Amino acid sequence: MKRLLARHETYIFGIIVVFSIIITAINPNFLTLENAFDILKSNAFTGIMAIGVLFVLISGGIDISFAATATIAEYLTVLICLRVGGSMLFAFFSALVIGIILGAVNGYLIDRFAVPPIITTIATMNLYYGLLIVFSKGRWIYALPQYFRTFADIRVITLYTAEGLPYGLSIVTALWFVLMVLSAGLLFYTRLGRSIYAVGGDAISAKRVGVSVKMVRIFVYAFMGAMASVAGIVQALLVQAVAPNSIVGKELNVIAAVVLGGASLAGGVGTVSGMFLGVMLLAIVQNGMTLMRVPAVWYDVFVGLVILFSVGSSSWKVKKEKVGTFIDIEPLSPPMVQEGGR
Amino acid sequence: MVSGDSSITMQSSFLSMQQINKRYTGVQALFDVDFDIQAGEIHCLAGTNGSGKSTLIKIICGVERADAGATITIGDSVYTQLSRKDALQHGIQVIYQDLSLFPNLTVQENISIGDTMSGSKRFISWKQSRTIAIQAMEQIGIALPLDKKVAHLSMADQQLVAISRALTKDVRLLIMDEPTTALTKKEVDALLSVIKDLNKKGVATLFISHKLNELMTVANRITVLRDGKKIGCYQASDIDAKKLEYLMTGTTSSYTPYTLNKERAGTPVLCCTKLSKKDNFHDIDLTVYPGEIVGITGLLGSGRTELAHSLFGLNPPTSGTCTINGEPVALKSVQEAVSMGVACVPENRLxxxxxxxxxxxxxxxxxxxxxxxxxxxxxxxxxxxxxxxxxxxxxxxxxxxxxxxxxxxxxxxxxxxxxxxxxxxxPTLFILDNPTVGIDVAAKSSIHSIIKALAEEGMAVLIISDEIAEVLYNCNRVLVMNRGRIIGEFDSSSTTENDIQAFIDFHAM
Amino acid sequence: MMRPLRLEKKETSVLVGIMILVIIIMVLANPGTFLTYTNMKGMAYQLPELGILTLAMMVVMISGGINLSIIATANMAGIVAAIILKSQPGSPSVAFLLALGACLGVSSAIGLLNGVLVAFVEMPPILATLGTMTLFNGISIVITKGYVISGFSPAVLYIGNGMLLGIPFPLLIFLLAAIVMSIFLRKTRTGFSLFMIGSNAMATKFSGINNMAVLIRTYLVSGIYSGIAALVMISRFNSAKSGYGDSYLLITILAAVLGGVKSEGGFGNVSGVVIALITLQVLSSGFNLLRVSSFLTTAIWGFIMIAVMVTNFLIENRKTRGAT
Known part of the structure; x- marks a missing residue:
């Protein structure tokens, strides 16, 4: 499995390298630390949601509602922080509580009532998002608490450009990386992580070896909710404003990024490193287009082609490699032992 | 019905259960079944499909709960309901018929996953997992690549993984659901010696079978279920195939042999010359005339199902020629095969x-x-x-x-x-791949008579079966396949089951 | 033994029950405004868009797939039609026919592409159509540069806004589309095979059914229906633009499932979907009359969806338990 996945990751990595070479040839600014930090910062939001999506996909499910969850967590948290006051730590905590509850509701409905995950989460997405817009009346929040501003400006590593302007690795990127490392550890080194793969591989077999399939399902959707809520706060940090309608509609792109990274919609397969590369691939396409001065209108065309070619070629490979049984044919025809009516 | 229960009461009962009832939607699967198994015993649970044997197994290993009123005693612990966790803690391991593996995980993880999930540790030690996997495979003398995904293994190797997984260090009762179907004789022998070894160490073995096979010959006792009721528990030495069939079904089957009453003449319905498919079968010459019923038997993995699929257009051959009713066919699609009058009953009905x-x-x-x-x-x-x-x-x-x-x-x-x-x-050519798997005896013989009636009307029939008896008594000739070739042909009017079995065993070495 | 049949009936009857309940509530909540000609007419003009798109979605869902590209297809086809209409080649009637042909041609081509990707390349339907959705959304944006193309001739506007024999013209199109779909599903070989493939594609392969041909035709039909929806959409908006009706995408899945289409494939019928659509429309129009936010309607749609799934689960469960 490791070797095969490594192959998929190298393959995506290869595409990234090719793209990078093309973009750099046209605009050398692409291959600068400044640009790299910038990409990593602006995609932290997508990247964090992608971690949650990865978990859900590995378990064999799918979630469409996470963008709605992210928005609710973001909106309510900022509202609470403005009304009651608080701190950055409190903001993350409050968002997490909201995200986990909303996610766990999905997990519970899916497990308890055997409703297909895609249907459940489309329904909850409509429910969550509709209620949010009704109660927020669609109003934006511009005046975020001061600590949102201060926190967003923290740099873990600070460098200076030739002109003396500071740039560096944003706290938001660092948060994304920490979450990725923790998630990778959880998936690879804990019983819970292996249970998620087991459930995605074969839920009945998982039950037979003593995995609590119900707990795993509720966990992954709650985890998805948690990641979505953190992403929601990151979005507020990045934009310094909260718009109830800014995230919903992006969910399919995030799922696409995770699938590009090698996760299977059939479940049981996927890694954090692959997911990271998938997110980066789409990020680099977008960033590269800006740098190459390709009009932004072409972005969707490129993304569509990347999805079709990448997923299409791996599906085609699977189809071609689909072999029947292998029978080790006896080298020489043995003599007939019995005489028959031949 | 004589019950042998009382005659062999040993002290060291590993597990005993009384008053087991199980009711599913509208069906009573088990009625007041009592069951016990001794430590170190090899016990066989026999019964036809629907006899309740799978349900009983599920209850023993804790996947299903018995209805109220049951008592399950394992060692000193008494349960009214057993959970999967309880069962695992008592060292009850199962090799499922569908293997129940994780195709997305490696051989190593598949073998060690039971240990991972039942232990109290929240973290995984991959080193330990590796050791467990290697040790388990050593026990049955195999060494599959540890990092290979199970999805990429052959059926027989997957079965070996499933067996290795069940052989954990603390196994006390090993349950096997039809464990030998895809194994070669060599692998079965290796498995048998492991089982005997385990039994010496006091591990009980319970296996499920619907026919008297190599495993049953090593069993100590046989418990027979029919229609959800326990018929009895017998010393294996007291039972032969005929008696067992009678106990399982309540009747004895009588096969009426099929004889071809016409000459094999005219245009053959099917005529293959040197038909080959890479990695499936090689140089198959096969001619079937109208009204003939030709049987193909051999071990699983001999290439017979692949041949059937090729004739049906599902598995295009790589070389050789084939005519159906005298017309050449490319065998490239099922639609073509169907339009030429080929029909195929696949092995897996469901x-x-x-x-x-x-x-x-x-x-x-x-x-x-x-x-x-x-x-x-x-x-x-x-x-x-x-x-x-x-x-x-x-x-x-x-x-x-x-x-x-x-x-x-x-x-x-x-x-x-x-x-x-x-x-x-x-159809003019009817291919039937194991047409009576999982079908009870009465229904089985009626399906056989339908097939014979069709052949008598002039249809050409090809029956593929594991069961030598099924092909021998329903076909006018029997072909034996092994490792992708047809290695022998028998005229069914002058052959016995033992002849064919001996022939297969000889070549399977 | 009769259980599965009765179960299907029961599911529809739950649905009819909900529809009647919703209608009664809305009539009572809007005395004097709900049961008016204006409101009825409003509903009859609004329903067809979502309705035709839902038919496009349901047909692939029955095959066990999904088509995320229906809206993108409709917009793309609508934009091509709009460009032809605006460039006025020849007389208005020639332009109209050309636009009509181009609209259906583009949508069929995209449907065919989806079919090939799913059936021949064997991509998972959700990813294949996500890819084509993104691609054709992109192409639409490139063609229009994100702007709106608007202002059509009366003949075009008639499709979405006209009235024939006192019945809104788009409703007639919808009814015709629904009847044709029903015939396709129940009376053609492809339709028959579609249900079987949706339940077990292996068994159909083993029965000599050409799965690939059936699936390609299925996505083709879905594409054509998206094209028909495109005509109604550009006419009602009197404009074409990429991104129109994006929010309908997931609603069509909701409506299809509410109408009894199994998301795993193999089951579903047009009448159930029509009942579901009427229910959703009554809710939406009723709330609109109550001046409730349309987003609350969306939330309630989601809630009803969950309620129906849970109810069906409980009914099924009680049935299996009740049988003992």
Whole structure:
């Protein structure tokens, strides 16, 4: 499995390298630390949601509602922080509580009532998002608490450009990386992580070896909710404003990024490193287009082609490699032992 | 019925259960069954499909709960209901018939996963997992690549992984559900020696079987279930194949041999010369005349199913020629094969033969839509409905309504639906791959007589079966395949089961 | 033995029950405004868009797939038609026919592409159509540069806004589309095979059904229906633009499932979907009359969806338990 996945990751990595070479040839600014930090910062939001999506996909499910969850967590948290006051730590905590509850509701409905995950989460997405817009009346929040501003400006590593302007690795990127490392550890080194793969591989077999399939399902959707809520706060940090309608509609792109990274919609397969590369691939396409001065209108065309070619070629490979049984044919025809009516 | 229970009461009962009842939706699967197994014993649980043996196994290993009133004693612990965790803690391990592996995980993880999940540690030690996997494989003398995904293993290797997984260090009771179907004789022998070894260490072995096979010869006792009731528990030495069949079914089957009463003449329905498919089969010469029933047997993995698929257009051959009714065929698509008059009853009725969730009538007519179109090109519902009624009547399929889902039928009736679907196409060559797997004895013989009647009307039939008896008594000649080649041919009027078995065993070494 | 049949009936009857309940509530909540000609007419003009798109979605869902590209297809086809209409080649009637042909041609081509990707390349339907959705959204944006193309001739506007024999013209199109779909599903070989493939594609392969041909035709039909929806959409908006009706995408899945289409494939019928659509429309119009936010309607749609799934689960469960 490791070797095969490594192959998929190298393959995506290869595409990234090719793209990078093309973009750099046209605009050398692409291959600068400044640009790299910038990409990593602006995609932290997508990247964090992608971690949650990865978990859900590995378990064999799918979630469409996470963008709605992210928005609710973001909106309510900022509202609470403005009304009651608080701190950055409190903001993350409050968002997490909201995200986990909303996610766990999905997990519970899916497990308890055997409703297909895609249907459940489309329904909850409509429910969550509709209620949010009704109660927020669609109003934006511009005046975020001061600590949102201060926190967003923290740099873990600070460098200076030739002109003396500071740039560096944003706290938001660092948060994304920490979450990725923790998630990778959880998936690879804990019983819970292996249970998620087991459930995605074969839920009945998982039950037979003593995995609590119900707990795993509720966990992954709650985890998805948690990641979505953190992403929601990151979005507020990045934009310094909260718009109830800014995230919903992006969910399919995030799922696409995770699938590009090698996760299977059939479940049981996927890694954090692959997911990271998938997110980066789409990020680099977008960033590269800006740098190459390709009009932004072409972005969707490129993304569509990347999805079709990448997923299409791996599906085609699977189809071609689909072999029947292998029978080790006896080298020489043995003599007939019995005489028959031949 | 003599019960042998009282005659062999040993002190060291590992597990004993009384008053086991289990009721599913509308069906009582088990009635007041008592069961016990001694430490170090090899015990066989025998019964036909639907006898309740799988349900009993599920209760023993904690996957299903018995209905109220049961007592389950394992060592000093007494339960009224056993959970999967309890069962695992007592060292009850199962090798499932469907293997129950994780295709997405490696060999190593598949073998060690039981330990990972039942232990109290929240973190994984991959080193320990590796050791467990290597040790488990050593026990049965195999060394599969640890990092290979199980999805990429052959069926036989997957079975070995499943066996290795069950052989954990603290196994006290090993349950095996038809464990030897895909194994070669060598692997079965290795497995048998492991089982004997384990028994010396006091590990009990319980296996499930529907026929008297190599495993049953090493059993100490046999418990027979029929229709959810315990018929009795017998010393294995007191039982032979005939008696066991009688105990399991309540009847003794009588095969009426098929004799070809015409000359093998005219245009052969099927004529293959040097038909080969890379990694499947090689140089197959096969000629079948109208009215013939030809049997193909051999171990699983001999290439017989692959050959059947090739003849049906599902597995295009790489070289060789084939004619059907004298006309050359490329065997490139099922549509072509069907239009040439080939029909095929696949080995796996549930996944390949039937659309279980859909209605009986839809399943029957799905092969003959083209013949029932109105002038507008729309389906002629009336005509199709008449066809359904015709075949339900002709094949005596017991249904409450043609619009019920096929999954509501019994195995025998389901298989009749598959037969009906193909008979409706008027085939000239009928290929049947293990047509009576999982079907009870009565239904089995009626399916055999349907096949014979078809052949007598001039259809050419090819039956593939694991069971030598099935091909021997229903075919006029029997071919034996091994490792992709036809290695022998027998005239069924002058051959016995033992002849063929000995021939297969000799070549399987 | 009769269980599966009765179960299907029961599911529809739950649905009819909900529809009647919703209608009664809305009539009572809007005395004097709900049961008016204006409101009825409003509903009759609004329903067809979502309705035709839902038919496009349901047909692939029955095959066990999904088509995320229906809206993108409709917009792309609508934009091509709009460009032809605006460039006025020849007389208005020639332009109209050309636009009509181009609209259906583009949508069929995209449908065919989806079919090939799913059936021949064997991509998972959700990813194949996500890819084509993104691609054709992109192409639409490139063609229009994100702007709106608007202002059509009366003949075009008639499709979405006209009235024939006192019945809104788009409703007639919808009814015709629904009847044709029903015939396709129940009376053609492809339709028949579609249900079987949706339940077990292996068994159909083993029965000599050409799965690839059936699936390609299925996505083709879905594409054509998206094209028909495109005509109604550009006419009602009197404009074409990429991104129109994006929010309908997931609603069509909701409506199809509410109408009894199994998301795993193999089951579903047009009448159930029509009942579901009417229910959703009554809710939406009723709330609109109550001046409730349309987003609350969306939330309630989601809630009803969950309620129906849970109810069906409980009914099924009680049935299996009740049988003992």
């Amino acid at each position: 996944s390949d033969g039937l659309v279980l969730d859909q209605s009986i009538s839809k399943n029957i007519v799905m092969t003959i839509l083209d013949n029932h179109l109105s002038s507008l090109g729309l389906l002629d519902d009336e005509g199709l409905h008449e066809k359904v009624l015709e075949y339900v009547e002709a094949l005596q399929i017991k249904i409450s309504s043609p619009s019920s889902a096929v999954k509501t039928l019994s195995g025998g009736n389901q298989q009749r639906v598959v037969l009906a679907k193909w008979i409706a196409t008027n």
